[in-house]
Amino acid sequence: MTTCPFPATDRDRSAIWEMLVPRDTAAFVDGDWDRVAGDFHEGGFEGIHAHRSHDPDRWTLAYPRLADYRDDWLRMHRDLGVLPLVHITPLGFIEAMTSLERIDISGDRALAHKKFRDERVLGDGRVARTSQQSLYRLHRLAGGWKIVGFVGYLPLET
Numbered sequence: 001m002t003t004c005p006f007p008a009t010d011r012d013r014s015a016i017w018e019m020l021v022p023r024d025t026a027a028f029v030d031g032d033w034d035r036v037a038g039d040f041h042e043g044g045f046e047g048i049h050a051h052r053s054h055d056p057d058r059w060t061l062a063y064p065r066l067a068d069y070r071d072d073w074l075r076m077h078r079d080l081g082v083l084p085l086v087h088i089t090p091l092g093f094i095e096a097m098t099s100l101e102r103i104d105i106s107g108d109r110a111l112a113h114k115k116f117r118d119e120r121v122l123g124d125g126r127v128a129r130t131s132q133q134s135l136y137r138l139h140r141l142a143g144g145w146k147i148v149g150f151v152g153y154l155p156l157e158t
Contacts, residue, residue: 005101013103016112016145020136021100029091031077033070041139041146042066050154052132059151084123093118097130108140115156131156 002021006013019039027035047063050056063069080090088096097118104111115133122128134152138145 002095002098006103012105012110012140012145016103016110016138017100019145019147020112020114021098025094025098026091028073028077029080029094031074031081033074037070039145039147040066041141041148044139044148045069046149048149048151050151052153052155054155083128086121086123088120093120110136110138110140110145112136112138117156 004014004017004021006017008014019036023039024036027033045063045066046061047069048059049062050059053059063072080094083090083093085093097116098114099117100112100114102113104113113133113135116130118128118130120128132152133154133156134150135154136150137148139148140146
């Protein structure tokens with residue numbers, strides 16, 4: 001498992017990192033939405049899909065409700081389960097591609113820059129390439145951080 005890049009004394013960034021990296025990764029691999037459902041602000045959530053484009057005119061409000069994102073998250077989990085991975089577990093695969101080294105905080109608002117990079121040959125000979133990022137918006141609500149939205153599936157320059 002990836003080690004948190006933030007010092008333990010930076011409780012806000014450490015808490016956000018814990019939410020968005022190890023907890024989200026383990027829940028995603030297990031298909032356990034309930035494990036992460038409480039990390040979201042259901043009533044105020046929205047998710048924007050960038051369709052791997054730098055052009056905001058191509059972006060869409062793909063997840064106007066948290067339930068829409070949950071359903072797609074579970075679909076992506078099922079897609080992971082059928083990938084012909086070789087010499088790596090699904091958990092190791094997601095851990096290897098995920099990084100979160102920048103979290104901007106201003107008062108009770110935060111922006112987390114989560115990146116996904118990987119290239120590997122699959123068991124069927126195809127090459128799987130991932131190079132994208134998501135920008136998570138979080139608010140401190142009732143003493144804890146909640147995801148209120150994100151712009152996801154942005155291209156990541158390598």
